[in-house]
Ligand SMILES: CC(=O)CC(=O)SCCNC(=O)CCNC(=O)[C@H](O)C(C)(C)COP(=O)(O)OP(=O)(O)OC[C@H]1O[C@@H](n2cnc3c(N)ncnc32)[C@H](O)[C@@H]1OP(=O)(O)O
């Protein structure tokens with residue numbers, strides 16, 4: 001489905017918001033870029049998926065196919081939806097491949113330097129009306145927008161993990177994001193059957209301002225010996241009805257991402273309550289990043305996950 005909204009006539013020379021989104025570029029084929037490409041392709045849009053290595057994109061498309069077939073088996077989508085959706089996903093070997101995109105969603109590593117470099121390199125390859133979005137969990141939209149030639153057409157579009165199952169997308173306007181852009185991206189997100197929550201552009205927005213300090217507190221609970229990994233996750237699943245324990249969730253998100261978000265909160269709000277737990281730092285420094293490296297608070301290399309502490 002292509003999304004169109006009436007956009008007010010722009011004075012000549014300004015970047016004109018395109019009135020129709022047909023093709024979307026996605027930068028980063030990790031767990032989030034993979035999920036974002038999945039739902040956008042199913043939404044009827046063409047998707048150009050880029051990562052540093054082609055193998056990552058190949059792996060991503062394989063994962064998308066696996067989960068789409070599962071969704072079809074369960075009747076969430078039809079068998080007939082799968083092939084056309086997969087056909088709409090192409091490999092973007094470089095940013096030139098985004099020249100005909102109407103929207104680019106950046107979903108690379110949660111590292112401001114990486115994101116700034118991506119946006120600085122990206123814009124010269126794009127047509128005037130192409131809009132930009134970032135899936136960042138926490139970093140200032142206003143600051144990232146300032147690295148581009150189109151801050152008025154830049155927005156935070158924060159999908160939740162796992163993207164195909166989570167209904168929410170947080171929309172975060174930078175100080176310059178214009179009304180047309182906001183309206184168009186809201187319509188686009190809703191065309192993916194997602195629900196929007198609007199956050200102001202402050203560190204970690206709404207979800208992660210609340211969720212990540214809870215996860216960090218769970219790591220402190222482990223660090224101080226209040227409970228074991230197993231006890232902490234069991235307590236919160238059975239005691240607070242969380243679908244995943246906080247440490248299991250941290251492994252699912254990625255401990256590097258969790259640490260990055262806590263650092264953004266700590267630096268951005270200058271409050272010691274956001275100090276990342278030293279044990280979280282240790283796990284990241286060890287390269288034990290959770291599911292994506294097969295080891296974090298749990299070891300995933302065997303039959304079932306085994307606590308590592
Ligand atoms: C840093 C940030 O910004 C962090 C954020 O994203 S904030 C949001 C963080 N995320 C959460 O809090 C998620 C918490 N966890 C949950 O809600 C649930 O455990 C869950 C939705 C992830 C899984 O649901 P579940 O009921 O436990 O069952 P589960 O079996 O794991 O998955 C249900 C189905 O979804 C499918 N599924 C799982 N992951 C999938 C994926 N990535 N893509 C597509 N389908 C998927 C599976 O196929 C599964 O079906 P089958 O088992 O029949 O194949």
Ligand SMILES: NC(=O)C1=CN([C@@H]2O[C@H](COP(=O)(O)OP(=O)(O)OC[C@H]3O[C@@H](n4cnc5c(N)ncnc54)[C@H](OP(=O)(O)O)[C@@H]3O)[C@@H](O)[C@H]2O)C=CC1
Pocket residue numbers: 027028029030031032033050051052053056107108109110111114118135136137138158159160161252253254257292
């Ligand atoms: N994980 C989560 O639960 C959620 C994460 N987010 C956000 O989404 C973004 C991605 O997170 P996630 O998918 O978990 O991270 P991953 O580490 O799973 O994936 C990031 C991908 O981006 C690639 N990458 C790094 N630099 C570049 C570049 N310059 N150009 C293209 N690709 C690049 C990485 O490659 P390589 O590994 O080779 O460096 C990796 O494949 C982050 O901003 C994160 O905060 C948002 C919601 C939830």
